[in-house]
Amino acid sequence: MNTARQTTWIVLFWAVMHAAWASDVQIQDPYVRAVPPGQRVTAAFFVAVNASTQPRAIVKAQTDTAERAELHEHIHDGGVMRMREVPRVVIPAGGRLAFEPGGYHVMLIGLKRALQPGERIDLTLVLDDGSRITVHPEVRRVQPHSGAAHQHHSTNH
Amino acid sequence: MSSRSTRSTRRRLLLGAVALLALALGAGVALWSGRVAPPKGYPGLGGDFTLRSSTGPVSLADFRGKAVLLYFGYTFCPDVCPTTLATIAAALQELPQEQRDRVQVIMISVDPERDTLDRLAEYVRYFDPGFLGVTGTAEEIEGVLKQYRAVAMKVPNEKDPEHYAVDHSAHTYLIGPRGNVLGLIPYGAAPARYVEALKQAIEH
Numbered sequence: 009m010n011t012a013r014q015t016t017w018i019v020l021f022w023a024v025m026h027a028a029w030a031s032d033v034q035i036q037d038p039y040v041r042a043v044p045p046g047q048r049v050t051a052a053f054f055v056a057v058n059a060s061t062q063p064r065a066i067v068k069a070q071t072d073t074a075e076r077a078e079l080h081e082h083i084h085d086g087g088v089m090r091m092r093e094v095p096r097v098v099i100p101a102g103g104r105l106a107f108e109p110g111g112y113h114v115m116l117i118g119l120k121r122a123l124q125p126g127e128r129i130d131l132t133l134v135l136d137d138g139s140r141i142t143v144h145p146e147v148r149r150v151q152p153h154s155g156a157a158h159q160h161h162s163t164n165h
Numbered sequence: 166m167s168s169r170s171t172r173s174t175r176r177r178l179l180l181g182a183v184a185l186l187a188l189a190l191g192a193g194v195a196l197w198s199g200r201v202a203p204p205k206g207y208p209g210l211g212g213d214f215t216l217r218s219s220t221g222p223v224s225l226a227d228f229r230g231k232a233v234l235l236y237f238g239y240t241f242c243p244d245v246c247p248t249t250l251a252t253i254a255a256a257l258q259e260l261p262q263e264q265r266d267r268v269q270v271i272m273i274s275v276d277p278e279r280d281t282l283d284r285l286a287e288y289v290r291y292f293d294p295g296f297l298g299v300t301g302t303a304e305e306i307e308g309v310l311k312q313y314r315a316v317a318m319k320v321p322n323e324k325d326p327e328h329y330a331v332d333h334s335a336h337t338y339l340i341g342p343r344g345n346v347l348g349l350i351p352y353g354a355a356p357a358r359y360v361e362a363l364k365q366a367i368e369h
Contacts, residue, residue, distance in 0.1 A: 041247065044240075044291030046284060049328075051243040076325075082245065088316055089245045089335040089352065109248045110353060116243075117328050150292075152252035153355050 032060040033099060033135060038145035040116065042125045050123065051080075051113035052131055052145050055106045058099040065096040068134035075118030077131070082110055091115075096136065109153075123147045211338065211346035214309045216273065216299040219286035223299045225344060228269045232366035233340040234350075234359070237315050239276035239331050240288040240298075246272075249337065249352065250292040256359035257293060267342075267367050273309060274300035275317035276331050313338060313346075341366050 038054035052071075058064050069077035079097055083090040097112055099105045107113050114131065123129065128144040135141070215224040225233065234253055238246035250272065257265050272289050274280040277300045280288075285298035300306065310317055315334035322329045335352035339362045347366050350358060 041243070043247075044288045046287055047240065049241055049243045080243075084335070084352065087334055087336055087351070088332055090320070090332040091242075091244070091330045092320075109244055113244055117325075150247045150251040152255035153248060153353055 032062075032137075032139070033058050033064050033141060035133065035141055035143045038131065038143040039148045040123065040129055040131070040145040042123050042147050042149050043119070045122065048117070048119045050074075050116050050119060051109075052077075052116060053107045053109065053113055054143065054145065055104055055108075056097075056099045056133075057104045058101060061101050063098050063101050065098045065136040066133050067096045067136050069114045070132040070134070071116060071130060073120060073123070073129040073131075074116035075120070076116075078115045078117065079112070080115045081112050084110065109151075125149050207346045210312075210314060211340065211344075212312045213344060214305075214312065216301040216305060216309070217282060218297055218299045219282040223271070223297060225271075225340070228340075229344060230342050231267050231269050232342060232363050233338075234268065234270045234363070235313070235338040235340055236270070236272045237275050237310070237313075237317060237333050238272050239274050239333070240280050240284060241276065241328070242331070242333075245335050245352065247292075249335070250289065250296070252354070252356055253337065253359055254293040254296075256356035256363065257295075259356060259360050260363060264364065264367055268363055270296045272296065272298050273306065274298060275306055275310070275333050276319075277301060277303060277306060339363070339366055 034057045036055040036057060038052065040052040041050045043050045052069075056066065066079060069079060071077045078093045079095070080091055081094050081097070083092065093115075094112075097105065097107075105112070114133075125147050127147050129147065130142060131145050132140050132142045213225045215222055217223065225235075236246075236249060236253070238249070240246070250270075253270055257268060257270070260268070270289075270293065272285075274285050280298075280300055282298075282300070285300060289296035289298040301309075306317070317331055317333040320330045320332055337350045337354075337359075338346055339348040339350060341347045348362060350362055
């Protein structure tokens, strides 16, 4: 009985701490791109807002929808687009950072099924403090460029 | 951002080459940004080519009398290529039918290793049933890239060799009804920019 009670406390403590940690960073407007038939890669986008006084980094992404999820950035280098995996993406203290077309994205590699516009998938982001945020990006059709300036770096540099 | 600590000489050479190309293309983009196509186009840039689609050979010369939007990409590209193709598709929707009939969009896959002709066709048609996807052997693609002073470089993925990325020029070429390059539309341009460019090209 004692063991059960201890376990309950540990679980409760963990849940409270987990919630507290996760609240530092908020993920807004997550979405993932619908893809042409047969396409096995896609990208997920969102805006990460860090309300804490410490910089936080996203260090990992996980999903059940694909074999693998990676953090990628695009480097627009004199007309040439280079896409690279990055080990971490820092969200500045009190700042925000957009994962958006042409900038950072979570690349989903080896999609396990076709994604239908309107459905939602699970995406878990792991932060450098060990906290995890699970969001449910909506599958959206590819949108044209809005013509807005492509500014993928944080607003708080 | 942390950058890879080891960079091979080859990569440095490539970067040098890219910088030179960027300068050359920068001039073109700057000209096009003025929204006025130079009267004689870009002498020495572009030209005819013949590659293959799922329904047979495709030559640029097949589209004389039409404006052509030419884009180098690949179907495993998760972001830049779909966004550009969706933007072009949106632009075409804004053109009246008789003008749309005078436009051909061609994507050249710079990844013939993974992009079979059928896969490529399925990919481009997702954006617009009229889009054409073409590719060829690595040598043929290299030849067209040179003609258009564009670049494409496979980036090996040691962790997962099948899922490599391809760095590639991300602008779109506007080719006039006589087959000459009239302008380069940079990555990130909105549909209105393509509409304007196509209208100019059709009247050219």
